[in-house]
Each structure stands twice: as C-alpha cells, then as structure tokens.
Amino acid sequence: MHASILILVIVAEIIGPIEIHLTESVEVSIMPLLYTMLLGLIFYLDKRITWIERKQARVAEGTMMLFIGVLISKLAISSGQSMHLIFDMGPALLLQEFGHLATILVALPIALLLGFKRECIGMTSSIGREPEVAVIVDKYGFNSQESRGIFALFIVGTIIGTVFISFLASLSVSILPLHPYAFAMASGVGSASMNAASLGPTLAAFPGMETSIEAFAGFSNLLSFSIGIYIVIFLAVPITERLYAFLEPKIGKKYIVKEKEDGENA
Numbered sequence: 001m002h003a004s005i006l007i008l009v010i011v012a013e014i015i016g017p018i019e020i021h022l023t024e025s026v027e028v029s030i031m032p033l034l035y036t037m038l039l040g041l042i043f044y045l046d047k048r049i050t051w052i053e054r055k056q057a058r059v060a061e062g063t064m065m066l067f068i069g070v071l072i073s074k075l076a077i078s079s080g081q082s083m084h085l086i087f088d089m090g091p092a093l094l095l096q097e098f099g100h101l102a103t104i105l106v107a108l109p110i111a112l113l114l115g116f117k118r119e120c121i122g123m124t125s126s127i128g129r130e131p132e133v134a135v136i137v138d139k140y141g142f143n144s145q146e147s148r149g150i151f152a153l154f155i156v157g158t159i160i161g162t163v164f165i166s167f168l169a170s171l172s173v174s175i176l177p178l179h180p181y182a183f184a185m186a187s188g189v190g191s192a193s194m195n196a197a198s199l200g201p202t203l204a205a206f207p208g209m210e211t212s213i214e215a216f217a218g219f220s221n222l223l224s225f226s227i228g229i230y231i232v233i234f235l236a237v238p239i240t241e242r243l244y245a246f247l248e249p250k251i252g253k254k255y256i257v258k259e260k261e262d263g264e265n266a
Contacts, residue, residue, distance in 0.1 A: 119149030188220025
C-alpha cells in the first residue's frame with residue numbers, strides 16, 4: 001500500500017498543477033492533491049488491485065493524522081514567525097468565525113428541499129468537523145436523527161470535502177477580489193486535510209507570500225477548533241433549530257403515510 005501511495009505521489013508531482021482557463025480573466029488551478037486522491041480512489045475501487053482493501057484503507061485512515069502532523073507543525077511555525085501580522089489583524093480573525101452561521105442559511109433550505117427532516121439540523125449547523133460532531137452527539141444523543149445527519153456529513157466531507165474545497169479555493173482566488181489573507185483565513189475550516197487542500201491553490205496564486213498565508217491559515221484553523229465550538233453551541237445550533245421549525249412546514253417534503261387494511265399505519 002505504501003509503495004502504491006508513493007507511486008501516486010510521484011505521478012502527481014510529475015504532472016504538476018494544471019491550469020484551466022474558464023475565461024480570459026478566470027482560471028482554475030488543479031493541484032496534485034486533487035488527482036492524487038482521485039487516483040487513490042480508483043486504486044481502491046479497482047477489484048484487480050487486491051493488495052489495497054478495506055483493512056488497508058482503515059489503517060491509512062487512522063495514520064492520516066499522524067502524517068499530516070508534519071504539515072500542522074509547519075503551519076504552527078509559520079504562525080509563530082508571523083505573529084506580529086496576526087496581532088495587527090485584530091478582531092478580523094475572530095469575526096471570521098461567524099462564517100459558521102453561513103452554512104445554516106445556505107445549506108438548510110437545500111437540505112429540506114431534498115427531503116431531509118431533523119437530520120439536516122446536524123448536517124447544516126456547521127461544517128461538520130470534530131468539534132461540531134461532539135456538540136451534536138452530546139446535545140441530541142448518539143442514535144438521534146441529528147447525529148445521523150452530522151455523521152453522514154462528516155463521512156462525505158472526509159471523502160470528497162478535500163477535493164471540493166481545493167477546486168472551490170482555486171476558483172475563488174481567480175474570481176473574488178479579496179486580500180490573500182482573507183483566502184488564507186477562509187481555509188481554516190477546522191479540518192487539517194481540508195485546510196491543506198485549500199491552502200495549495202492559495203499559495204500558487206500568491207507567490208512570495210507563502211509564510212504569511214500559511215500563518216493565517218494555520219491560526220484560523222486553530223480558532224475554528226477553539227472558538228468555533230462556542231459559536232456552534234450558543235448561536236449555530238439554536239439558530240438552526242428555529243430556522244428548521246420555520247422552514248420545514250413551508251418547504252419540507254411531505255411523505256404520504258399509507259394505511260394497512262387493519263387500520264395500522266404502514
């Protein structure tokens with residue numbers, strides 16, 4: 001398995017970043033991480049490759065945080081080197097944590113239109129990383145509908161979240177006229193893997209600012225763990241509950257309950 005991963009990494013580095021020009025002023029950079037993960041998925045799903053199975057995949061999942069610790073250490077060092085810039089930003093770093101609330105306004109109506117019920121409270125109250133999982137499970141119970149929702153989102157985020165956020169970051173830096181530090185802070189979503197995936201296109205778009213961008217990305221990711229959890233507890237979950245109660249009767253899908261001949265509900 002390790003040899004296979006090494007081959008995928010070498011192939012990805014040989015190919016290098018691919019730039020796709022959507023318009024004259026908009027281009028998307030596809031980083032090696034993206035097609036490394038896609039190739040890895042193909043290796044896992046291909047039945048002819050018998051040396052990578054579920055057992056190996058679970059071992060790899062468990063060691064992921066160990067290997068990504070090198071990146072976290074690098075971001076921590078960059079944050080220390082650029083601490084004066086972080087202090088200069090002041091409240092901006094704290095205020096950006098209110099971005100947790102945006103997922104509710106965007107994702108909750110879509111989840112209701114797709115037919116989800118109380119699962120969408122867990123799915124849309126935040127981005128669904130470790131702190132949010134802890135909050136939902138503690139509040140609603142492990143076997144609740146809300147917990148099923150956030151676990152489903154956590155799995156989806158782990159599988160395709162890194163791919164999606166890498167593409168989204170690349171598209172955003174091409175379209176949005178924002179400061180590089182803003183994109184760096186936006187990459188700190190409380191997930192080390194997603195943080196790394198979105199950081200790659202940002203660094204490629206702003207060469208010469210690597211240390212500062214890594215500093216803001218790493219510090220923002222830390223804040224998403226430490227401060228973001230309180231925003232979820234005191235703001236995000238109560239707002240999600242109230243918005244669900246307001247929207248569900250209006251746009252939620254209605255299911256017809258059939259009755260058996262003996263009068264019992266089917």
